[in-house]
Amino acid sequence: DVKVTQSSRYLVKRTGEKVFLECVQDMDHENMFWYRQDPGLGLRLIYFSYDVKMKEKGDIPEGYSVSREKKERFSLILESASTNQTSMYLCASSLLGTEQYFGPGTRLLVL
């Protein structure tokens, strides 16, 4: 079974803090994705990566950056957390052009 794990289920941070969200997949997938999920807005793509050290902006990249140093690991970084980044963050991975497998999500609260 494909497994996508996220480093934290819940996080509470203060405005201005630097926040790291980690995602690891165990199926040697080329593609990895970061989404945020907000009520009434569905899932919105922040960044994705199709290879190590490669990244592409999604639909809402502002205020975020990513890092993919190893194939199995994709990190989302909030350089200076703001209250409007309070959300559920979902990581996903996929083989080329196939189904995306999601992690359980990290619920981030920025105070």
Add this chain to the structure above:
Amino acid sequence: QQQVKQSPQSLIVQKGGISIINCAYENTAFDYFPWYQQFPGKGPALLIAIRPDVSEKKEGRFTISFNKSAKQFSLHIMDSQPGDSATYFCAASLDNSGGYNKLIFGAGTRLAVHP
């Protein structure tokens, strides 16, 4: 043109009834239409998917109906059960020459099936 519009936002169905969720899209280049199911505390998981070369796909109690000319597709859940209570997301993607499916998601439908 990249949006996928999903309705209704929430749905209550009695056990044994039919649940219907609708989605509409604008970009005629989309060529893959999956539905994802999400239970509380879990990430979304692929439920069923269709490509535009067929008008219907059925897997057990779940059916996707696809209307290419109207640019609409819908999920039908037959004999709905309390265990189907979840949030459902439709999505669409444009197959990219780079090989990754960048999915555009609808806003989601929260389904509650009452016993």
